[in-house]
Amino acid sequence: MANDTVKRTLTVAFLLCIVCSVLVSTAAVKLKPLQEKNKALSTKRNILQAAGLLEEGKDIDQMFSKIQIKIVDLASGEFDENIDTAKYDQKAAAKDPALSIRIPGDKDIAKIKRRAKKVPVYLVQEDGKLQTIILPIHGKGLWSTMYAFLALEGDANTVKGYTFYDHGETPGLGGEVDNPLWKQQWVGKKLFDKDWRLAVKVLKGRVNLKKPEAIHQADGLSGATLTGVGVDNLMQYWLSENGFGKFLIRIRNSGGGNG
Ligand SMILES: Cc1cc2nc3c(=O)[nH]c(=O)nc-3n(C[C@H](O)[C@H](O)[C@H](O)COP(=O)(O)O)c2cc1C
Numbered sequence: 001m002a003n004d005t006v007k008r009t010l011t012v013a014f015l016l017c018i019v020c021s022v023l024v025s026t027a028a029v030k031l032k033p034l035q036e037k038n039k040a041l042s043t044k045r046n047i048l049q050a051a052g053l054l055e056e057g058k059d060i061d062q063m064f065s066k067i068q069i070k071i072v073d074l075a076s077g078e079f080d081e082n083i084d085t086a087k088y089d090q091k092a093a094a095k096d097p098a099l100s101i102r103i104p105g106d107k108d109i110a111k112i113k114r115r116a117k118k119v120p121v122y123l124v125q126e127d128g129k130l131q132t133i134i135l136p137i138h139g140k141g142l143w144s145t146m147y148a149f150l151a152l153e154g155d156a157n158t159v160k161g162y163t164f165y166d167h168g169e170t171p172g173l174g175g176e177v178d179n180p181l182w183k184q185q186w187v188g189k190k191l192f193d194k195d196w197r198l199a200v201k202v203l204k205g206r207v208n209l210k211k212p213e214a215i216h217q218a219d220g221l222s223g224a225t226l227t228g229v230g231v232d233n234l235m236q237y238w239l240s241e242n243g244f245g246k247f248l249i250r251i252r253n254s255g256g257g258n259g
Contacts, residue, residue, distance in 0.1 A: 041060050041061075042165075043165075044060050044061070044063075044064040044067075045060055046149055046163050046165040047064070047067065047122050047134055047149050048060070048063050048064060048067070049149075049161070049163050050134055050148075050149035050150065050151040050160075050161040050162060050163040051067070051122070051124060051132050051134050051149075051151045051160060051161055052132075052151065052160055052161045053066065053067075053124070053132075066124055067122050067123065067124055067134075068122070068123045068124070068125065069085040069120055069121075069122055069123075070085070070120065070121055070122075070123060071083045071085060071088055071118050071119070071120055071121075072118065072119055072120075072121050072244070072247045073117065073118050074115075074117060074118070074119060074242075074243065074244065074246065074247065075117065075246070076246060077244075077245075077246030077247035077248075077249060077250040078247075078250070080118055083118065085120060088118075088120060090116045090118075090119055090120060090136065091116075093116035093117070093118065094112075094114050094115055094116040095114070099116060099117060099118070100114045100115060100116050100117060101114065101115060101117055102114050103115060103242070107237075107242055108237075109139075109233045109234075109236050109237045110137075110138070110139030110140065110233055110234040110236075110237035110238065111139060111140035111230075111233070112138060112139055112140065112145065112237075115243075119136065119244075120136060121133060121134065121135055121136075121244075121247070122134035122149075129154060129255075130154040130251065130255070131153070131154050132151055132152070132153065132154065132160055133151070133152045133153075133154070133156060133251065134149050134150070134151045134152075135149070135150045135151075135152070135238065135244055136148075136149055137149075137150055137234055137235065137238040137243070137244075138234060138238075139230055139231075139233055139234025139237060139238070140230055140233070140234075141167060141168075141169045141174050141177075141226070141227040141230035141231070142169060142170075142174050142224070142226040142227050142230065143168050143169055143170070143174070144167050144168030144169055145167070146164055146166070146167035146169065146177065146227075146230060146231070146234065147164070147165055147166040147167065148162060148163060148164045148165065148177075148234075149161075149162075149163050149165065150162050150235075150238075152191070154251075154255075155252070156248045156251040156252045157190050157191055157192050157252075158188060158189070158190055158191075159186045159187060159188065159189045159190075159191065160187065161183070161186070161187060162183050162186040163183065164177040164178055164183075169224070169227050170224070173221070173223050173224040173227070174221060174224040174226070174227030174230075176221045176222070176224060176227075177221065177227060177231060182219070182221065185207075185218055185219060186218055188215075189215060189216060189217070189218060190215050190216055191216070191235075191239055193216065196249075196252070198236065198239055198240060199213070199216040200216050200217075200218075200232075200235055200236075200239065201213075201216060201217050201218070201232060202217075202218050202219075202220055202228045202229070202231050202232035202235070203217055203218065203219060203220050203228075204220045204225050204228065204229075205219070205220055206219045206220075207219055218231075
């Protein structure tokens with residue numbers, strides 16, 4: 001019974017706390033590289049999926065070796081070859097006043113407030129010809145900022161694939177941006193018209209496939225018009241001259257056609 005003193009109980013509790021906190025901190029430090037590796041693999045997986053290059057069961061790094069990462073200066077549309085693509089973090093850059101711009105309210109249609117000045121793009125070339133351009137784009141839905149990869153053909157106009165990989169919209173409503181059927185409808189859509197004006201539009205309701213403008217239009221999300229509006233808004237921003245516009249013009253002028 002002599003062991004049941006308050007002092008002893010507190011000492012045991014204290015030592016237990018110390019041991020547990022050492023264990024938790026060691027696990028956090030040891031697991032960090034693994035978490036970062038998994039995060040990088042997940043990003044690569046999403047890019048491959050958007051590009052239509054993902055084959056289940058195959059090694060992600062091996063499949064990703066086809067993809068070239070370049071950093072684009074959005075103000076000029078030119079590549080910046082001086083940045084280490086492996087280390088560049090677009091989200092961190094967007095928070096750094098030196099590496100980002102504040103988007104004026106009237107131009108902030110994606111409702112993201114700031115964006116990085118320089119943004120990675122992912123390219124697939126075959127026999128010296130640009131086959132696929134994958135653009136990271138994001139913007140506000142109803143509840144959350146939605147992050148996506150939009151893959152285009154080498155003409156910088158035709159959609160090859162679209163993957164929303166991070167959002168907090170309601171499952172079954174706005175969360176249907178993840179639905180493979182909804183994503184599939186984008187394949188083959190043209191973002192720009194024959195005069196290279198941005199023409200893409202997410203409708204409220206369904207696209208009338210008989211109308212010529214259907215080639216630029218996507219169905220809205222049933223019961224989730226506001227998330228659909230968010231998708232439309234983020235595309236209007238990132239594909240405009242305030243986003244990837246200058247880069248896309250440069251690609252087009254260097255050989256892509258309005259097919
Ligand atoms: C709990 C709850 C969650 C909702 N989540 C979403 C959502 O993720 N995206 C969305 O656009 N609308 C969502 N809505 C519905 C919106 O409030 C709004 O009614 C809807 O976007 C209008 O679209 P509709 O005209 O297609 O019905 C949600 C509503 C409720 C009650």
